[in-house]
Each structure stands twice: as structure tokens, then as C-alpha cells.
Amino acid sequence: MKSFSDYIINTKVLKQNAINIKTLIGSNIKLCAVVKANAYGLGVETVCKTLFGIVDFFAVSNVSEGLGIRVFDKSTKIVVLGMTSLENLGICSQNDISISVSNLQMCNKILEYCSQNKVYLNVHIQVNSGLNRYGFRKIAEFIKAIKLIDKSEYVSVEGVYSHFATKQNDVEFIKKQFMRFNQFKKYVQSKKVVFHIANSFATTNNRIFKLNMVRNGFLIYGGTKNNIENKFVLEIKSKLVNIFEVKKGDTIGYDRTYLVKSNMKIGVVPLGYADGMDRRLSNNFSVLICGKKCPIVGLICMDVFMVDLTGVDCELYSEVVLLGRQKQNSISIDDYAKAMNTSPYEVLLGFNYRRMNYVIKK
Template structure:
């Protein structure tokens, strides 16, 4: 094993894709592989999904779409954050679809003579990107007159991961009422991961992101997702610390008794957040060990007084070891964030290793 690595189980991602496709029914699942596949590796994940039959992919930026196409990803690749004039030629060269959500962007494309495949985004309540729903017909007509290949109409849910939220039904109703007269031949997509399980209607495409990677934004529900990422490191040194001594910067942890600590090769530069200091726990030889002292840039310390361990032993920051598991969601809760951010924060210097292809 490398000193520090993320193990990515592509078999788990393929399992999650099949599960989500079953739940999505007639709606085709789009492989969301933006942000380097939520830190899991965009190309390996997309290739695994393509082998599983996925024919639609989506990323946030044009350069992400280029990377996928150059790696041999076929089918539609959608740029969800749209594109700027400097990127228009790449849309044509690499056969990328782009989302349009402003009149200015449409005018830029028309002026440049670019009529790339487009998806129109309407804002049904997220109040992020998108046209107001009442503008859809005007936008559609403008694009049609200019000769654009209009592939679909889309929106984004604000609270799909909060079952019972009134905005779910409001957004769903507004979207399908707005798109009712545009359905012939157009793809409709409204749902993210949670929406597959909380919306009454999904349209023709579904856009699960985080669930593809095995994290569940609906913790109260029982969904057979398989976590795909394990974050692992090794012990650099085992050493005694005596009662009353402080550990790490600022001595924010003072030993209450004689103890044994392990210095491990993982710090905030690797994506093991400083916010976890004195609050997280890791797995060492199948046992839970609390993290102690401030997390440093490249190292952290854990209390292994109760564990027999030595230099070079594996340490699991999140993932499974000897039948026990720490979930990324546990770290996210400590940090006051979501597991999406935990995955995306893992540094590029952390080696990715793939299994289950």
C-alpha cells in the first residue's frame, strides 16, 4: 500500500448505477462525473459507467468534458455550468452539449455562429442558474429560429433531500406545467440523487450525483448503496506521551494520563480537515482510535493506547477495516458540512487506486 491513498471500488459505483437506474424506471440515468467524479476520478468512473450501459454524462466545466471525450467517452456529454465564447470552438470540436440559462449567452453563441446542442435551464425555485419559467417559450423560439439543436429542458431541485418539504411538489408541478407543450422529442430532467426517491415524476433523464458514489442524502431511508471510496494512510511513528504533556500545535490536547500515540501521514493538505482536530476517530487494526491534537498540514496524531500497532500499519480515515466502517458522513457532521465536500476535498497528491473495474 502507498503511504496515503484513496481506494475506489468501481464495482460499487456500477452497483449504485444499476440500483439507481432501476428506481428511475424509464428515466435514463445521467452519469454525473463533475469535480473529478466527486474526487473519485472522472475518467475511471465514466469508463466504468459506460461499460455498464450509461450513455449520458454531465460535468460542470468545458475542460472536464474535453477530458472525458479525449479518454474515449461516447454518448452525450453535457456542460451544466454553460460555456463562454472562448470555449465555443471546443463545443464543436469535441461534440459537447451545453446548458443555456441567460439571453446574453444565447446571443454570444449566435454571434459566434455556434449552434451546439443545448439544454435550456429554467429556475423553478432554486434561485441559482436559469430562466424564469415564463420565458421558456420565448427562449425556445429564439433557439429554434437560430438553428440550435435543442436537446432538453431542465431545472434543479432545492430541497429534494428533505422529504415532505413543500418546495418539492411546488418545483415539480411548476416544471412539468411549464414544459407540457415542449415534450415532443425533448429530454426533461429535474431530479438529483434524492429526487429519484422523493419526486412523483422524473422526466426522461435523471441526474444522480452523490448516490452514484455510495453516499445517501436520505439517511432515514434504507437504500442499498455501496460506498466507493476508502481514505487510508499509514503510521509514521509510535511514541509515548506522558500525563500533562501537550500534543501538536497550540497544545489543544493535554494528556490526562500516560498514553501511546501514533503519528499518521495525513493532514489538511491531503483533505483531512483541520476542523476534525480532537473530534474525529480512525481505524487502526480494526479498532477505533480518537484523533488527538491539532491536525497538521501533512500529519495527525491518534491515541492508540488501547491498540497494538507499529510503524507502517494501515490507518483508515474513512472506509472499512476488519469489518468496521467509518463513513464519510461522520467526518462531514463533525466539520459541519456534507459528505460531498469530504470527497471533493481529498487532495490530488493522494494516490487513487481502483478495484472492481
């Protein structure tokens, strides 16, 4: 069924973005692509198939996401960044999915389960360097966990990692976290272990943070400002499905939040807050039509929103750009984040291609 709207993933750009990162970090450093939450909403199968053979690891949030990748990719290493229940350890072992260990109690339970059930498992030990979410806080407990795992016949340490709490807004705290992480790292003797803490910002801005693996999400998708020419991989386009005139004194949309101050031409775009056009954009954002910025007027509805077309030379089914470039103007994910006073991550994940044509641009 053909929709009026297109959700366009540029896999050529995606692949080049990953290659740019690999070129930056060098051949001795591994690249872990973060593909949790359906690859930030972009479509995990499309993303993973495009990155196959370029990246060394895929990072997911839970076991279910990892199993979804294993349907079409049997070989790329997968690590679960979230917590994994004991009941899922067997299926992780069978599908070569590594899990995270974040405290000594969990470590003991995993070791006991794997020993009793003869389950072989790779783990990544998480260090709490300052985010205060998951991870070992005490070095003594971390050392004890390493020693216990080293004695195990079934469990092996594949990685040790942490999460930075900030990006470019607090570089000093990043350095503090990195120093804290190194206090744990020095107690791991194996040269086979991958150490990863560098996020997208740290990867492009300071070589010392890279260690022997970097873990990137937004940088691969081109959603963050960078110095390696990575471009955003997503465009969203639609069409005008209705055009009509309104007179001074009329109101537009639910709750009559927009009062028409002079005669206007109005257009209707068939996407709404169910598709990711957040209601915070109501009367607060513009889209591109015929190269012009056209303001959203009235409250955004569940399935449609209205725009001011006054003075714009357009017609029924004219192209509407919600994300991307049209002639000399463009709309970025950061533009949305600024208008909504939120993170570009939330914006990207908010877009939902349920009613759009999912288009792979190669």
C-alpha cells in the same frame, strides 16, 4: 513512488450502483451521471470509463471538464451545467458537447454567434424553479427562447432542466419546484427533448420526478442513504509511521491544544489537512486501528496527524482506516460531515489523493 496511504476506488461497486439506478428508473428513462469536479474528487477517468455504456449522459461543470472526458470517450453525450463563453462554442460543437442556456440574452448571443460562424450546437435550457442561481425565471422569455431556437438552422434544444434546492429535509419545496418546472415544460412540444430535474434523493423517492432523464451524482457514488442498496465506492487507508510514549503534563501538536492528563501511547498517521483531513477534526474525531476507534489528539498538521493508541495492541505500520470498515467498526462520509458540521459533498471533495496510492479495486 509507493505511499503509506491508499485512496481506493471500487469500480465493481460503482458499476453496480449505476446498474441499480437503471433498474429502478426503467429502460425508458435516461441516466445522467454528474462527474463534475473530477467526479467529486474520485477520478473522472476511472469513473467515466467504468460507467461507459451504462449511463446516457455525463454532466460537467465547464467545457474543460468535458474536453477531458473526450480524450478517452468519444461517444457518451456530455452536458455542461455551468455557463459557457461564446469563444468556446466552436470547440463544443467539434466535440459534441452540449451547453446550458439560462436566460434570453444568452440565448440571443449564442444564436447570433452560431449563425455567423456556422457552428452547430445542442443546448439544454435551464429553468429557475426555486434555487435562484441560474435559469429562466419568466415563462414568456422561455417561450420566446424556444421559438427562436426552433427557427435556427444551427442550434437545437436537446434538453430542459432545473435543480432542486433541497433534498429530504424539505419535500414540500421539492414538490413546489416540480410544479413550477412543469409550467415551463408544457411549452416544449418536441418528443426528442430530455427533461431532467430529479437529483439523487428524488430519483429514489418519487417516481413522478423522474420525467425522461434523472441526473445523479452522490447516488451513483453511494455517498447518500438510499433504498436501492447502493454502496459507497471509496475507502481511504494509511499506516502508523511512528509510535511513542508521552507523560502526564505533556502537550501534543501545534499550539499545544491537547494536554496529556495521564501517560499515553501516541501514533502518527502520514496524512494531514493538505490531504483532506480537515482541521475541524482536530480533537474531534476518531480513526480505526486494529479494529479500535482511536481519537485524533492535537491539531491536525498539513501532512500528519496524531492519535491516541493507549490500550490498543498495534505496531509500526499497522493499518489505519480513515474511511471504510475495519473488523466490526466503520467510518462513513456522513461521520465526517457531522463532525465538521458541513455537507458530505464538501468532505468527499476535500480528500486529495496527491500523496496517496490511487488504487482501482475491480
